[in-house]
């Protein structure tokens with residue numbers, strides 16, 4: 001089989017399968033066949049389809065980000081991290097707002113699963129900082145966190161780093177500040193990506209695919225600009241081409 005033309009860029013695109021059922025999700029997967037992108041399964045699809053669909057994606061050879069954003073007491077998150085790691089996903093997440101003990105418990109749950117089953121590969125465990133739909137005003141006035149979004153995101157990133165996590169979810173705008181604070185190998189996974197002219201919808205902290213990669217972010221999460229496009233494959237390929245201009249193969 002010939003290798004996909006922009007493999008290095010495609011492997012840094014995470015396509016969000018935000019669908020209500022497996023039929024629609026499978027249809028998109030078929031449409032994207034041959035593109036070596038990451039696939040993200042979030043709450044909508046996981047609550048409808050469960051772990052079986054995650055296993056199906058793994059059997060098809062995809063790298064899978066299970067985006068369940070755990071945020072609960074440490075003991076519960078430890079158990080959740082254990083179960084998720086046993087599923088064999090490549091990336092999963094918790095909310096940094098759950099705090100130090102909760103994030104350490106997530107690491108412990110993951111490590112327990114890895115010690116029980118040596119066939120498992122260690123997933124990336126990342127922490128959500130401030131949702132990309134959250135504006136400066138919302139964070140200050142509704143949520144009640146003072147200061148700038150960037151400072152809050154970096155504070156959460158530092159805490160996640162101290163707890164042994166591999167990286168964070170943030171908007172692409174905060175990527176450079178996170179890397180400066182936590183080091184270049186601390187992974188940034190960035191939703192809030194919109195090609196020029198695309199509908200912004202509920203996202204508030206956004207960047208184009210090219211600028212997000214040029215800013216040094218590791219993975220770009222893209223949902224509706226692909227899933228809601230008239231031609232999703234073409235939309236994905238255009239995004240990958242734009243990313244590719246800033247990726248060193």
Ligand SMILES: O=c1ccn([C@@H]2O[C@H](COP(=O)(O)O)[C@@H](O)[C@H]2O)c(=O)[nH]1
Nearest residue numbers: 016042130131132191192221222223224
């Ligand atoms: O801060 C966050 C954390 C997660 N997401 C998820 O990423 C995708 C983005 O989808 P779009 O359609 O491209 O907006 C979606 O699955 C979110 O749950 C996020 O947007 N922001």
